[in-house]
Amino acid sequence: MNRLTASVSAAAVAAGASLAMLAPSAVGAAAANVVQQVRAADLGPGRPWIRLQDDRNNENRQPGIQEVSPFADPVRFNGSLHLSIAGGQQAQAAHYYTAQVPLSTVAAAELSYDSYVRTVEDGATGTAANLQLPMVCQGAFTTLSFQPQLATDSQGRAGVVPDTWQHFESTGASLWRTSQALSTDPALPAGSDSPLSTYVAGCDAPGDGIIGLIANVGRLGAVDASLDTYVDNLTVNGTTYDFAVEGLAQGRVVLNRGNQDRPCHHASHPCPRTRGGASGGGGTAGGFVSFTDPADGPRYRAVGTRLVFSNGRALAPDDLTVTANGRPLTLTPGPGGTVTGVVSPTPSVDLNPGGTYRTALVVTHRGHPWRDGGDDGTGGRDRLKVGAELLATGYEPLQPTGVRAGTAVR
Structure with missing residues (x-):
């Protein structure tokens, strides 16, 4: 033959x-x-x-x-x-x-x-x-x-x-x-x-x-x-x-008002909801972004997080102050009136199968309340929303991976 x-x-x-x-x-x-x-x-x-x-x-x-x-x-x-x-x-x-x-x-x-x-x-x-x-x-x-x-x-x-x-x-x-x-x-x-x-x-x-x-x-x-x-x-x-392997990472964002002193480091300990004005935290919210990789998931190299903030109107970087893992985060204008920021851990961090990559966040919104009219039936159209996407090293550092999560501040 x-x-x-x-x-x-x-x-x-x-x-x-x-x-x-x-x-x-x-x-x-x-x-x-x-x-x-x-x-x-x-x-x-x-x-x-x-x-x-x-x-x-x-x-x-x-x-x-x-x-x-x-x-x-x-x-x-x-x-x-x-x-x-x-x-x-x-x-x-x-x-x-x-x-x-x-x-x-x-x-x-x-x-x-x-x-x-x-x-x-x-x-x-x-x-x-x-x-x-x-x-x-x-x-x-x-x-x-x-x-x-x-x-x-x-x-x-x-x-x-x-x-x-x-x-x-x-x-x-x-x-x-x-x-x-x-x-x-x-x-x-x-x-x-x-x-x-x-x-x-x-x-x-x-x-x-x-x-x-x-x-x-x-x-x-x-x-x-x-x-x-x-x-x-x-x-x-x-x-x-x-x-391809079988699994993919999953993301989660938790961000609640009145938790600037408790950034909720563990998904098993969610931030309690706090309503009200300055005595309840006012324009500041704390929480975390986490990405969890299943045991049969990929190995992501040198990861980071891209954050996108929006509230149904045109936001500017000066409207927000954000800290990530206790450090100020640089914010830039994004498309459609959004504000964006990229968290890049130093030294670099890999997300391996079975692991979790977590970032503690504190967000302060200046200029107007979280949403107009408080709880007067506006339906939360102006409530601050936070989206997060896992970034990782591909052809270049900090490429989007398509793994996303998001929430509205409560």
């Missing part, structure tokens, strides 16, 4: 009928990408994604780590694919189609992925996981590998930058390496690098095309070298594959 036959056989076992929707006729080049989540249960023998050791053609290769990880990606912050190797290992996760897709179709759509290299355990430099396209070209099997070390990421950085998420997208100048020699015109030797357009022009025989995609960390030259990487959001042929 040759490598092509074996790969297609593996595809049939791993993919099953559920992958029929990925046939090329179902996805047009101009169509929006479909997001397909990949969970831990989708990775393994006979499943939609197979690891290195699940393919019997890799019996002579020592597998590294290939798993869905809590490490938050920079787009959806819901986990990622962990690929790690040491001592001559190789790591990969492969997803095969049930039929070849013309390379011209794949090249006309978005081809991209996100990559992270951790230097703490990295014995190799300038290397990262790559996106691979296993394919048939002129009737022969080969694998095209995107070369991140020779590319520029979407933030304009050249090559692999350790300890940061990078988004790589294949462009006309991007280089792809062929694993096998190809009898194209001109012929391409094994290990040579060419733009994807070169392969599109040369791999045009009947039956040519890609048979799937692979996230791969290849064996390194030095036997004692190691490489610890994460990848996510692999986008090929109109589908974005989003590796």
Whole structure:
């Protein structure tokens, strides 16, 4: 059995009928990408994604780590694919189609992925996981590998930058390496690098095309070298594959009048409600913002909180004084008459699975009462409202994660 036959056989076992929707006729080049989540249960023998050791053609290769990880990606912050190797290992996760897709179709759509290299355990430099396209070209099997070390990421950085998420997208100048020699015109030797357009022009025989995609960390030259990487959001042929854990963090905001001296550090001890004027706290409220990560949730790096204050009319930063964890918070004008502020802990704080990130708040509203007319039936339309969103490090520090909470001051 040759490598092509074996790969297609593996595809049939791993993919099953559920992958029929990925046939090329179902996805047009101009169509929006479909997001397909990949969970831990989708990775393994006979499943939609197979690891290195699940393919019997890799019996002579020592597998590294290939798993869905809590490490938050920079787009959806819901986990990622962990690929790690040491001592001559190789790591990969492969997803095969049930039929070849013309390379011209794949090249006309978005081809991209996100990559992270951790230097703490990295014995190799300038290397990262790559996106691979296993394919048939002129009737022969080969694998095209995107070369991140020779590319520029979407933030304009050249090559692999350790300890940061990078988004790589294949462009006309991007280089792809062929694993096998190809009898194209001109012929391409094994290990040579060419733009994807070169392969599109040369791999045009009947039956040519890609048979799937692979996230791969290849064996390194030095036997004692190691490489610890994460990848996510692999986008090929109109589908974005989003590796994700099961849980997500949940937010909570508690902020009540008359509690400026008791900022309610524990969710189990909510602030008591206090009504009235200055004797009951007047224009000051205390409380907290908390984000709790379940045991099966992501690992959020270097977190923060974005606060948004509104009251149904145009607020200005001078209308409020806010302290977060006992420190004054800088406020700026936001859209629609809102006021915003960002809490950024120093030193940085991670939110790990099973943990809680909490910020104590004290808010003073100046200029007019919390809501016009007190409790005269206005329905609280001018009551101060506080929204909070969890921020975390992705491509850049303090990116929005989509985890939100809010409340109205009572």
